[in-house]
Amino acid sequence: MKKVVVGLSGGVDSSVAAAMLHNQGYDVIGLTLWLMKGKGQCCSEGMIDAASVCEQLGIPHEVVDIRDVFQANIVDYLLSGYSMGITPLPCSQCNKTVKFGPMVEYAREKLGSNAIATGHYAQVRYDETTGRYKLLRAVYRNKDQSYFLYDLSQDLLSASVFPLGELNKTDTRRIAAEYGLTTADKPESQDLCLVESNGSMRAFLDRYLVPKPGDILDTTGKVLGQHDGVHHYTIGQRKGIGIAADEPLYVIELDAVNNRVVVGERTKGTQSECTLNRVNWVSIAEPATPIRAEVQIRYRSQPVPVTVIPLEDFRVRLVFDEPQFSITPGQAAVWYEGDKVLGGGIIEQFS
């Protein structure tokens, strides 16, 4: 019987992933990563809920303490990013370095299994002609999480199974109810785990970063008001800037070095190109020449046509057919061909 290690957060999605694989005859082992210091969603009730699902299914449940990995790769990464005026995306980084990497390692070394599964909504397929594992969007676009998985290496993808890739949330809830899982009616998480456990991103950041007041300027350098810390703002933000003006104003630049927030009209916040670093080519090998694709510059943004120009050192330049608003350093840009994730990377700070 094939062994598979299922990452269990205590939520309904991963519970159903485990139940489905168990029902298909796999030898399933539940694994919960203990991520956060203190009380967090996957670290208190989540762990208990995960244990209870394993008990129901009659499968073993392991808990691995990787709080230090989470602290170094996510908490410290976010704090250093925000203090430099960028808005880091923690989820893709978390998937690669905190979840899939350690899970695959634990599965291989401690449990003698080369397969892990999660409750992510995405699909993975092996392409015999190219010899690569392709990452595809979930069948139902409204739940698709492929954007957060673009940074997985071929090795990690080769070990990954996504049982929910062809389901929508109603299917998942129905299956959970059919199996009588204790997590069937558990509410969905609404936000980043750190935001949920701290109340807001601002509350999380204020625990660690000392607010440093400074000027809010327009694009001509005129002082319009005061801010209470560059890390409280993000590119493209309109609400909560605290400046009254005839035209709506948006944050268009965060200058952490000079402790300044620059605001302007929407047209001032558009760009026709940007560069990315830490690029990962997923379903195709790195091309030698520019390619056409459709790119998402945020999780929920519409894919837009783009030319992707490979550069050295895991970097690319994106040239958009139409200028884009609120390109945010630190966030991921992920480019697709249809449903196939071609690659992704982190938006660099503009010089």
Ligand SMILES: Nc1ncnc2c1ncn2[C@@H]1O[C@H](COP(=O)(O)OP(=O)(O)OP(=O)(O)O)[C@@H](O)[C@H]1O
């Ligand atoms: N602490 C954890 N330990 C092990 N696996 C985890 C953990 N947190 C999340 N995962 C895995 O990653 C998947 C996606 O996590 P995410 O935080 O996006 O939760 P979700 O989509 O709400 O899923 P769920 O309903 O299972 O919580 C989960 O379905 C689970 O398989």
